[in-house]
Amino acid sequence: MRKIKKRVRTVCIVITAGIAVLAWRLAELQLFRTESFGSHHINLIEESVAQRTQSVLIDDGRGTLIDRNGELLSAGVKPSLVLFPFIKGLDWPSAEIADLAGMSDGILRSLVSKAESPVILSSGDGAALDSADLEKINALKIPGVYGVMVQDHPNELSAFHIMGYTAEMPKVLAKRYPDKKLPSTVKIGAAGLQKAFDEFLLPESETKLLYHVDGNGNPLFGVNVKYIADSSAHFPVKVKTTLDLAIQRLMEEALTEAGVQKGGAVLIDIESSTLLAMASKPDLNVNGEQASLKNYMLESMKPGSIYKIVTAAAAVENGLDHPSARYNCDLNPYGGAEEDRKLGTLDFDTSFSRSCNYTFNVLSSQLIRKDADYMENTAEKLGLVNPVGWEGTVFHYGAFRQFPEEKQGTVWSDHRDKSSAKAVAQTAIGQKDVQATPLAIANMMATIARGGKGMAVKTAEEILYKNGTSMFQFPDKELSDVTLDHYTAQKLQKLLRLVVTDEQGTGAGFGALPFEVSGKSGTAETGRKDPNGNNLINKWFAGYFPSGKPKYALVVLDAETISSRAAANKVFYQIASGLDIQE
Incomplete structure (x- = not known):
């Protein structure tokens, strides 16, 4: 009898506990946690309305x-x-x-x-x-x-x-x-x-x-x-962005028609330092491969001979641009016989316009003996190291960035490489560990065209209320760490123009445009091969125009392509020719 009473008491306790749990659960559902139920914080009231709406x-x-x-x-x-x-x-x-x-x-x-x-x-x-x-x-x-x-x-x-x-x-x-x-x-x-x-x-x-x-x-x-x-x-x-929809479409069409699979282009208004157009390949597909989500114009990439601008600027600043100096451009960067491209004996200016690797090896070895940090210091003055996109205070944001994905550039991964002659030679021509974003390279071209004044790049001009009144305007900002001596900037302007006017210059083809172009080509070895065993390269052309009264700075990158298919020059030409240029 006692056992029966004990069992009845136990069952009653279990039932009472169960009812208490259910009551508590119902109270949670209907009284206490109606707006934030469960680990996912579900609003039960909204869900209930949604079910019958x-x-x-x-x-x-x-x-x-x-x-x-x-x-x-x-x-x-x-x-x-x-x-x-x-x-x-x-x-x-x-x-x-x-x-x-x-x-x-x-x-x-x-x-x-x-x-x-x-x-x-x-x-x-x-x-x-x-x-x-x-x-x-x-x-x-x-x-x-x-x-x-x-x-x-x-x-x-x-x-x-x-x-x-x-x-x-x-x-x-x-x-x-x-x-x-x-x-x-x-x-x-x-x-x-x-x-x-x-x-x-x-x-x-x-x-x-x-x-x-x-x-x-x-x-x-x-x-x-x-x-x-x-x-x-x-x-x-x-x-309100600074982009121009018509120019943006021109850029995208040029990249697509040229068959650029990875890379893109950047166009900056030099006077206002505003972004007019930016396109990246492959096209963004949120449900596709991860690579399509990257904006390669904000990613650090190997720049190749574009980086010779850094070495040239340092040479000018240190008085190594002697017009009487001659360099044997039949030699490769390390002083051995050049296999693919024999250029003969050239002076400093022509070495730049025809992109002689040996000249910049000689210059870099002289410069690094004078100043071990010359390369990173000069690259920083040209805006290739730190982000160049607009950053500043916007209401309670102390460091608001208009380009949140923009990466930094690099010069050396290991500073001990400065003691290696081969590493110095590779770095001086934009190889080894050197990387820079296409946006930074475009801004470098704008800085040179402006005579050495560095400015942050804006892609948004203003935030507007619904009724059209202004909430916030983004002011122009100078980049304190990007500043180039005016004489050096003028010398670089001359060199960049020579790339196009020299009949054997790497940008000679742009002489056919109805306005003057200044710029620099670049070819960077990526160290990778395609399925057919062909070397994959990053092919660049960066410049500004019209040369006499600079309006636009444009950079085009055809990344991880093969030499016979590289389309950077073609895309640059098509975009430039499609713009309304008045010299």
Whole structure:
């Protein structure tokens, strides 16, 4: 009997404990943690409403990016026809709506009959609508039928790498904005300008059409559809970039037509030090290979003979550019016989224009004996070591960066290599451990063209409120560590022009352009081979134009290509010839 009582007592305790656990769980669900339930912090109220709501997102509320002329770079809008499923049970003038939408009545009715959620039809879905059609549709006042301008994320976007992209990243969201109450599904900036300006672009609220349904999908409170929108005059904001959409498309087309598979191009307005266009290959594909996510114009790459500008600048500053000096350019960088390219005996200037490796080996060995740090010091003065993108204070940000992915350049990985004659020779011509970003090289060209004044590169000019008033303007900024003696800059200008005017110069082909070009070519060995055993190289051309009154600095890189396929010069020529140049 005692055992039976004990068992009954135990069962009662277990049942009571179970009821207590269930009661606590219900209290959590309905009272205590309705807005942040579980490890994923789910808002149960929002989820409950979502289960009995059908909606059409018209605008996600995120701010937009525009070019310097006000053209949209990110999301736009397109005229669309919205049809809610409940109209299949109503008598509605489908033929009249189909006519306004430029569609077949049969197709329109078929789409509605099969729909379980709202149907959105626009130009890409067989409809042909404009704003006038939307007004006529809405004038009919048919419940469940609406003509609206829906946010559009076109597939053919320009400047995709510099703009970047957004993604759902709940963990990053929580870490980046610990004090903000944002849905875990909100998309945040993952790269590029979307990442740099993310806090400014974050949505305040969405614009949408919605209605409530029962378990069978029928209207719960009649056929009235609600229009939910943010009435703020200030948000969302627009970021006015310095990009020029027409030039951006010119650049992208030139790279694609030339078949550049890895690399890209950078174009800077020299006077304002603003980025006009930047394109990277391969094209960005957020669902593709990891390599496509990189903006190679902000990655450090081997520059090859572009780096001879550093050695030349140091030689000028140290008085080693003697016009009477002669160099045996039939020799390779190490003093042995040159196998591929015999140039004869050349002076300093011609050695530069024809890119003689031996001359720069001799100069570098003389320079490093005078100053062991000459190379990194000169590279820093030319802006090839530290980031050159705009950085400064923006509201509570002490170090706001417009180019968040921009990498630093390198000269030496191991400073002990300075005692190796072979390592010094390789470094002087942009090989071994030398790396620089295409953006930094473009800025170096702009610095030389300006006469030695270094400026930070801007890709955004202003943040604008929704009503068009200014929230913040980005001022011009000088780079204190990038400064070149005016005489040295003038000498470099002469050398860069000679690259084109010398009949055997490495840029002689640009003499056919209707304006003067100054620049430098570069070929860097990557140490890799393609499947056929061909050496892969980085092929560059960097320069500015018109030479007499510099307007543009342009850099083109065809990376990890083979010599016979290298297209850097071709792309440079095509971009330059497509610009509106007035000397």
